[in-house]
Amino acid sequence: MKNKWLNFLSGSVKVKVQGRGVERFINACLRNGIFVWNVKKHGEDVATFFILLKDVSRMRVVVRKSGCKIFFIGKSGLPFLVRKTVANSGFFIGICLFLTVVFLLSNMVWNVRIQGAKPETEYRILKELKQMGVEKGAFQFLLDPPETIQKKLTDRIETITWVGVELKGTAFYFQVVEKKQPKESEAVNVRHLVAKKKAVITDMFVEEGQPLVSVHDHVTKGQILVSGIIGKEGQTKFVPARGKIFGETWYKSTVILPLDAIFYVLTGKYMEKHYIKIKSLSIPVWGFQKVPFAHYETERRKQALRFWKWELPLFYERVIYRETEEVKRSYSWNEAFQKAKEIGKEELEAKLEEDASIKGEKVLHAAKENGKVRVEIYYEVVENIAIPQPIVQGD
Amino acid sequence: MVKKWRQQVRSWLMNQLELPADIVMDLPRITMIGHIHIYIENHRGLLTFSDKELRLLLKQGQLLVRGEQFVIKTILPEEILLEGKIHQVIYLDND
Structure with missing residues (x-):
């Protein structure tokens, strides 16, 4: 007995036979190697049965010799299913296209x-x-x-x-x-200018207000430099004090610099790989070759994909591999000392405002300790030490 | 004359060598499962079939199966599987 599933795959046809000698007809079919199953008799000279789709043409020959008439009354199996699907494929393609369009539109900038x-x-x-x-x-x-x-x-x-x-x-x-345009900063409240740190005054440019200190004065933090209260006693007036007071201030910084250092520098070469990620599974989309760099940095950019207004559990990931190069740097003691001084100065300049200048520097201490240089430097800086302090007016 | 003699030889062989009868003598092998299935091997073709009766040609004589709601599940040149409600299985000799 043959397998029913194989019959499904090759497709089968239900046949109705009418005429005298239906049994003879079935015998003839069998002799010609046509596989027949589920034979049922409906009355005296009508029978129905199933045959394989591929046997249909062979059965026509048998029918011609017998005195029976055949009718095909049903069909089932994969070939018919496929034909039906192909006929209806327009719908399917339409649905796919629609989903794709919605998906693409959902991931656009609108x-x-x-x-x-x-x-x-x-x-x-x-x-x-x-x-x-x-x-x-x-x-x-x-x-x-x-x-x-x-x-x-x-x-x-x-x-x-x-x-x-x-x-x-x-x-x-x-x-x-x-950014605020400078013109807008006119309406300031009445204020004093006070020292932001301990300093010796070197220069004063007072635009408005009553200066309370003079050049070469030693001021402490918080001391009023320019008062916002002007006028004679009894006829005082509050103004917003303005001006720049330059003073000599002091900074101390410590720089520690290793003599030997290894670091990685980007060479500018890079390659990209693209993935679609579903949870922990990532499917490569583009960039299948191996990363051709010995040392590299990876940068991952993940972007969630969305459908309509929902975020899908799907990610688009771009991985960028940048080639790096190992660079070994070693200083002699002298070089390291010079470098440390430079670094100290740069660090300080970054901290200071633009109108400040470094007047002098003095190395307090320089030592070599387990492969590192430790330098303590003392800086003399001339900078604007005035910061505004609002005047709180009592009644 | 020769046919009868051959029959006798076969019968004798079967008895002496204990060979299965259906192979040596071309007899049908009938397997029944309760009264719902009947499986007949070694038939020689369909004679009549209706939903109450099946008549098969054998090498010698005919086989008649009676019952109700007969459906031939499978039929091959020498095998047949019948499904339904089987009441009787009758041998008809015609020599």
Whole structure:
């Protein structure tokens, strides 16, 4: 007996036979090697049975010799199923296409909104964004993450202090805080100028207010330098004191520098791999070759894919491998000492304001301890020591 | 003459060598499962079939199966599996 499942695969036909000698007809079929099953008799000279689809043409020959008529009254099995599916494939393709379109549209940028920026700044931001690819119709998974966009924007446009980047669904929202223009700082409250640290006054430029100290005076932290109260006794007036008071101040810094150091420098070569991630399973999409670098840094950028308004448990991941090079640096004691001094100066300059200058430096102590150089340096700095202090007016 | 002699030889062989009868003598082997299935091997073709009766040609004579709701589940040149409610299995000799 043959397997029913194989019959399903090759397809079968239900046949109705009418005429005298149905039994003879079945015998003839068997002799011709036609496999017959589920034979049922309906009355005197009508029978139904199943045959394989591939035997249909052979049975036609048998029918011609016998005096029976056959009718095909049913069909089942895979070939018919396939034919039906092909006929209905339009629907299926349509559904797939629809889902793909919705999926793609859900992952696009549809709105770029900038708030809190003046028209010219807004225009510049839009231009920068366009350069980065952030515009209507861009695919989100090809863009940089919001944090990177934020950093690039603040770096490239100097008129903005801060920009908040938020990706809400398919819309980018930018909240811009522009730098205050100097003109606007007119309406200041009445105030004194006080010393921000211990210093010896070297120079004074008072624009408004009553100076209480003079050059070469030694001042302590918090001491009033320029008073906001002017006028003779009895006719005093409160003004916002303004001006710059330069004083000599002192800083001490300690620099520790190892004589031998190994660090990794990027060579500029890189390669990218792209993955689609489902939970912990990641399917490579692009970039199948091995990373050709001996030393490299990896950067992973994950972007959630969304469908309609839902986030799918699906991620688009871009992995960037950047080649690094090992660089060995070794200083002699003298070099290290010089370098430490430079570093100390740079560090201090970074801390100081622009109008400050380093007048002198003095090495207090320099020592070599287990492979490192330790240098203590004392700096003389001339800087603006005035900071405003509001006057609290009593009744 | 020769046919009869051959029959006798076969019968003798079967008895002496203990060979199965259906192979040596071309007899049908009938397997029944309760009264719902009947499986007949070594038939020589279908003579009549209805939902109450099945008549098969054998090498010698005929086999008549009576019952109700007969369906031939499978039929091959020498085998047949009949399903239904079987009441009787009758041998008809026609020589």
